[in-house]
């Protein structure tokens with residue numbers, strides 16, 4: 255972290271150039287806290303459908319929970335109607351977002367098939383109207399996260415980024431794949447470079463950053479202001495400290511598992527925090543042959559038993575460290 259901001263989202267200074275991607279089911283309050291402690295420069299919530307923000311509060315609102323000192327925090331929402339997106343955004347102002355982001359990248363049929371997520375990208379007028387309304391009526395910066403387009407024939411990311419910039423957006427994040435590519439094929443970093451040349455607002459590059467060296471490689475290749483890390487950050491908060499997984503000791507992994515689990519238990523309660531932690535646990539020890547040792551850890555609902563099993567796993571693995 256430097257004293258000078260790395261870049262600005264309108265009037266919000268951002269310190270640092272690596273950011274945890276919004277990921278439904280993963281970028282929750284506990285994991286964001288952990289990634290932030292390791293160096294993630296800003297936090298995005300999991301995305302929230304604007305329909306759920308119109309009436310009474312419901313469980314989906316919990317996705318907008320944040321720690322009191324969690325800044326900068328970006329609330330990510332999605333929808334397919336500009337006025338409904340505006341109303342949703344206005345409702346959540348009271349929760350204290352620093353920035354509101356419109357998801358225009360989700361490729362699942364449930365979202366994109368209804369004209370939301372990446373489905374917005376084939377409706378440039380809807381994109382323009384949404385950003386015009388939000389930037390006019392909301393005091394916080396409005397940003398967008400996009401893909402390359404719907405498919406190879408409709409790679410309109412430059413057009414969409416210019417539309418949001420012209421309608422007041424303060425940042426654009428680009429995942430270098432089309433909707434059709436979902437999460438397959440290599441992310442197109444040339445496209446991120448092209449976008450950086452095409453707009454004045456800050457650009458976040460996203461896609462296939464798997465190890466610390468990729469952060470600087472993507473920045474050098476594209477000139478982007480920051481890099482967003484999704485899948486490679488699961489079970490790997492060290493990437494935000496630019497530390498390679500193969501530099502880690504078993505003890506370091508174990509201690510981080512403890513830290514993460516403590517955050518999970520504090521936030522979700524006991525045993526829910528432990529149960530929800532299971533999907534992270536596997537990823538912490540990916541690369542290690544620990545299937546049998548891990549099996550009971552993935553079943554227990556008792557935090558003390560989990561700790562004993564973790565210690566056993568550490569003892570078994572440590573001799574391998576030499």
Ligand SMILES: Cc1cc2nc3c(=O)[nH]c(=O)nc-3n(C[C@H](O)[C@H](O)[C@H](O)COP(=O)(O)O)c2cc1C
Pocket residue numbers: 275276277278279280299300301330357359360399429460461462463482483484485486
């Ligand atoms: C499990 C999962 C959930 C995701 N949820 C969201 C989301 O809520 N909002 C969003 O903008 N992108 C979401 N994404 C996409 C990621 O933010 C990111 O753009 C994508 O994974 C590509 O980056 P990566 O190659 O570093 O994983 C999700 C991805 C995954 C794998």
